[in-house]
Amino acid sequence: MRFTIGSIGPEVRVFQRGLSAVGYPTGPADGHYGEETESAVIKFQQDCGLYSDGIAGRDTLGRYNSILDSLEEIVPDSLSAMGIGRVSDFKIVIPPPTSQPHLAAEMLTWTKCPADKVEGYAGYSSLRLRKDVADKYLELYSAVSDLGGVVTTAGGRRSLASKSSPSRSKTSMHYLGRAFDLALPTAMQNLRRDPYLVERDYDSDNGRKWTLWCRTDNKSVPKVEIKASYVTAHKNSKGKRYTQLHDKTVSCRAFNFTELAKSFGFHRISGRRSFFRGGSYSGAEWWHFSYLPGLEKNKTTFGSELLKTYTVPQCEDFVYWDLVKDYLYGKDWF
Numbered sequence: 001m002r003f004t005i006g007s008i009g010p011e012v013r014v015f016q017r018g019l020s021a022v023g024y025p026t027g028p029a030d031g032h033y034g035e036e037t038e039s040a041v042i043k044f045q046q047d048c049g050l051y052s053d054g055i056a057g058r059d060t061l062g063r064y065n066s067i068l069d070s071l072e073e074i075v076p077d078s079l080s081a082m083g084i085g086r087v088s089d090f091k092i093v094i095p096p097p098t099s100q101p102h103l104a105a106e107m108l109t110w111t112k113c114p115a116d117k118v119e120g121y122a123g124y125s126s127l128r129l130r131k132d133v134a135d136k137y138l139e140l141y142s143a144v145s146d147l148g149g150v151v152t153t154a155g156g157r158r159s160l161a162s163k164s165s166p167s168r169s170k171t172s173m174h175y176l177g178r179a180f181d182l183a184l185p186t187a188m189q190n191l192r193r194d195p196y197l198v199e200r201d202y203d204s205d206n207g208r209k210w211t212l213w214c215r216t217d218n219k220s221v222p223k224v225e226i227k228a229s230y231v232t233a234h235k236n237s238k239g240k241r242y243t244q245l246h247d248k249t250v251s252c253r254a255f256n257f258t259e260l261a262k263s264f265g266f267h268r269i270s271g272r273r274s275f276f277r278g279g280s281y282s283g284a285e286w287w288h289f290s291y292l293p294g295l296e297k298n299k300t301t302f303g304s305e306l307l308k309t310y311t312v313p314q315c316e317d318f319v320y321w322d323l324v325k326d327y328l329y330g331k332d333w334f
Contacts, residue, residue: 003056007033017311019044022067029311030109108308110177113137115153118195123183127156130177130309133291140264147255148218150195152183160318170320171333173290176305182287188230191250197228198286208270210286213254221253231281242278265293297330
């Protein structure tokens, strides 16, 4: 048996778990031998004095198995519970779902999705989302492109090692692979050229939600008049920074990005109250879209969603796991 780029299956997943457990993290144990797993194998090979080609062949797996044999003499039950076993043959120990009650039967993989970089604006050319969400994102991306618009991004997936902050929730949809952010500088900065125009929706959540419009040169898209919001930064007499929100009517060809995104399952969220009181621009949140299909109010837990893309040991390493794993959607989170 040997593993290389493109190898898939439960044997690969067991190998990923074991390699991570002995100090060579492979990223998510998703059963797909990708670039992260290959990098971990190369590091393992280098430390073991083996030929470092990133291919887990006879010698590499032999050394891996010998390390596991040593560990099994110390903590055999723990390794079995974590789904870690030998890969020299097909007799691999994989714990049944009943031994990990929160673990989804089939873990979702992470998918790299395209995004648009706009000249003169910061942003990334791709983002990662979990597989089911990525499929709908790609449909949205295609629909936006057909209308002559862009989908910029500041990212999708958030590492479990990333801690919360005043602008980052402990139960962010980004941890679950259910959310993406458009690039923050692409609206509210320069109404004459920004790819997006943001209009305050005073009928939703006390005016804390936005309707996002996407500019286009596509002549099939009608011109609209938008009462667009923009921000300016200031300092008070004590030198403290604050943000001021303004509105100005803009006439241009644009389509309603918010409604289009919603048709594919992606919903807007509210801006933070602090932003409307002069707080940091990072609280505007016009850029955030969450994928909500499949979530049941007062039933779906944050932990069950996280376990669709991560193993139990990985979730337990999440600094907020014990706090948020039993949070109910619609009650304790989002």
